[in-house]
Amino acid sequence: MNPMEKLTLSLERGEILLDRLLQDGIGIAHDCGGKLACTSCQVVIREGMEGLNAASEDELDLLDRSGAADSDARLACQVSGIGELLIEISREDAPVHSSMLPVTVSEHAAEYLADQLAKHPSAVAVRLIVEPAGCSGHGYRIEPSDVIRDEDSVFETRRLRIVIDAASMPYLQGTRLDVSHQGLVRRVIFDNPNARQTCGCGESFGVLTSSDRRTWAES
Ligand code: FES
Structure with missing residues (x-):
């Protein structure tokens, strides 16, 4: 498994976590473009879960099938809400290159x-x-x-x-x-x-x- 990196960030009300990460230049993979058809945007939410939406049945099913071991795992494209978050994210193998936008x-x-x-x-x-x-x-x-x-x-x-x-x-x-x-x-x-x-x-x-x-x- 790739090393996990800890990040703190803040979501505006209703903001999607994947969008926040990409706008902050965090190279998280999102192979299906946020269509809930992969698990490449997987993160673990360590703090701030109380301000977030609940995972849908489809998201839980996808996480389950991917073998996600951590009960706090979520798919970033499916997470929205508000507040300060502490998350863990696998940074290697991310196909997104999003430092300065070209x-x-x-x-x-x-x-x-x-x-x-x-x-x-x-x-x-x-x-x-x-x-x-x-x-x-x-x-x-x-x-x-x-x-x-x-x-x-x-x-x-x-x-x-x-x-x-x-x-x-x-x-x-x-x-x-x-x-x-x-x-x-x-x-x-x-x-x-x-x-x-x-x-x-x-x-x-x-x-x-x-x-x-x-x-x-x-x-
Ligand atoms: S980007 Fe594919 S499920 Fe989130």
Whole structure:
């Protein structure tokens, strides 16, 4: 078993423990994206249980089947409540790399992407991809992702799980996603500090070091 690390933290009323951990940059695994389909987000709650919701039958069943030996074990994605907590968490093998977020997402962009993700029940994350495209050299692609690969960077922001492959990451570092409305069409905006130039059609960009602002229309 991996070594356990003790952490103290505080939940706002109704806040989900997994969200709190990820927002604090704690690299806890959450392989199913909080859908109660894995046990990778398992923690042990040593203090503060009285301010938390009770575990559901499904959560208890999953913990039981995983062989969780500690009676205070919970699945962080299922824990909500309020107050100070002392928890123990296994920190090794966590696939989440969430120190400084490589990409930030506005509230509107998070809502939009969550709506898109909801149309793909098997998806566990939004994948951001940079690939050769257009006359300026590079283009963006957003897609629902059913898998997390070993080389992926995975992070969570505004309750949205985002994955970026290793080849795309250098082009996206520091980017902020937003959404613009043009009539009934919503467009995802990539405010990318790595993009120097965009082509006339607005679907591709060249990479240099100075800041630039461009938009990308989701197809
Ligand atoms: S992330 Fe899978 S059960 Fe919590």
